[in-house]
Amino acid sequence: MATAFDPYRLGRIVLSNRIAMAPMTRSRAFGPGGTPTELMATYYAQRASAGLIITEGVQPSIVGQGYPDTPGLHSDEQVEAWRTVTDRVHEAGGAIFAQLMHAGRVGDATLLPGELTPVAPSAVTATGEMYTREGFKPFGTPRALTETEIVQTIEDFAQAARNAIAAGFDGVELHGANGYLIHQFLSTNANQRTDGWGGSIEGRIRFAVEVTAAAVDAIGADRVGLRISPGNPLHDIAEDDLDLTYKSLVSAVAGLGxxxxxxxxTAGQRDLTTSLRAQWPGTFILNPNTLPESTGPAELDLVQDGTADVISYGALFLANPDLPARLIAGGPFNDPDRSGFFGGDHRGYTDYPAMT
Incomplete structure (x- = not known):
């Protein structure tokens, strides 16, 4: 019977364990042109004992940026800077995927050059506020993508996937969760299109499927993962026909390998999780819902009982760079410092102590 501390083959690489570091936006890409810094390399290398590191969201294009000081993978300078990060992680024995995240309508227009504005499936303003350099501000109204622009956006994801491999990443994760662009296409309130990219379930899942297909064609199926968050209302997302939508999506993506x-x-969705697990033929990574607590040692049993192949940890990995060792030992665990979650310097970022 497998445990979370056993090695695991993921495509062409072997993970040292079945504990993943979940993607977490930290807004510290202070290098020129949205490039990673030496501090970011230190942060990821500190956490290389994870079986798999999945980076913070990385924008595949200029217009895909949503938050201040997030990194990109759409320029030569960004590729070169990320190579420092991936080299450091690999030298420490780790594996690392880049999460490709287009923020869509969840974006601050002041971050974009020229006349660029946030884009989305439809020109629908999200209810709520978003993080900006000036604090939290109401969402703006996005511009609806044209069909030509949708096709270009799909190619942007594919090119970013190629750039990720050039930068030394072991693969990419496509961010189809948490109310960002791919999730917006899945949504029945953010996506009000009446063409082939909306309306029916087939239309609403089309963008996610075609982005995945393009990334698979670009770098190989064994280097591409997809993240979803069924039923997650974050960033004013509503999803009718939830079970059928995600079963259809998972079936289509599974066919791409x-x-x-x-x-x-999401809270209350374990039955759907179990159903998707049974449907998915490949590796199943689970970031289990444990709110209001962080995912902790008890969730390791989800590997042993077969609920998932790999368990991903967010806040606990943020605060404990040596998390697998701490999980083996049963603790103790550092508490996350929320004041250092977004932006800032090394404090609340690379200064969490390892066990002695």
């Missing part, structure tokens, strides 16, 4: 499905579980 993607190496993993990463489910960020």
């Amino acid at each position: 993607a190496v993993y499905l990463h489910v960020m579980e």
